[in-house]
Amino acid sequence: MPSTEIILTENVPGLGAEADVVKVRRGYARNYLLPHGKAHEVTPASLRQLDALKAKRAEREARELNEAEELARRIGKARIAFTLETGETGKAFGSVTAQDIVNRLKNELGAEIDRHKIVLERPIKDTGEHQIAIKLHHDVTVQFVFQVKSAEKPKAEEIPAEQPEKKHRSLFRRKKETK
Numbered sequence: 001m002p003s004t005e006i007i008l009t010e011n012v013p014g015l016g017a018e019a020d021v022v023k024v025r026r027g028y029a030r031n032y033l034l035p036h037g038k039a040h041e042v043t044p045a046s047l048r049q050l051d052a053l054k055a056k057r058a059e060r061e062a063r064e065l066n067e068a069e070e071l072a073r074r075i076g077k078a079r080i081a082f083t084l085e086t087g088e089t090g091k092a093f094g095s096v097t098a099q100d101i102v103n104r105l106k107n108e109l110g111a112e113i114d115r116h117k118i119v120l121e122r123p124i125k126d127t128g129e130h131q132i133a134i135k136l137h138h139d140v141t142v143q144f145v146f147q148v149k150s151a152e153k154p155k156a157e158e159i160p161a162e163q164p165e166k167k168h169r170s171l172f173r174r175k176k177e178t179k
Contacts, residue, residue: 006033
């Protein structure tokens with residue numbers, strides 16, 4: 001198989017990160033990577049530019065790590081409570097999913113988190129305190145603790161039963177059938 005070496009200028013999933021020198025098939029490089037600006041051919045001039053790409057990559061990775069650590073501190077301090085409708089036996093009618101957690105964190109902290117970064121084996125259906133892991137970065141994982149409470153419904157017994165029932169009068173009257 002004919003292959004060629006290229007220098008990636010940005011992250012390409014399944015292939016490598018920016019400033020990596022990788023070997024790919026010529027057609028893939030010629031038809032996709034080079035026209036889209038995702039890579040450069042390996043030449044003596046591009047090898048000299050490799051140091052600049054590596055510095056850019058290191059700067060980006062350091063910035064992402066700092067942002068993830070700062071977000072982890074904010075998530076660790078957050079105290080959030082979810083409410084679920086429960087039956088008389090205490091069984092929940094709904095559940096708390098990863099998307100619910102993402103939406104609540106976005107509202108409370110203003111932080112955009114991908115729902116796939118939340119490690120949740122199954123939706124949470126019981127009340128109490130729960131602890132889940134959120135993988136913000138490959139080096140940063142935060143433990144998020146939150147409460148799930150039961151929603152209080154007003155009981156039917158508390159409504160006074162002495163009120164007389166009002167007859168509902170319809171706006172439209174039916175015509176009586178005559179034979």
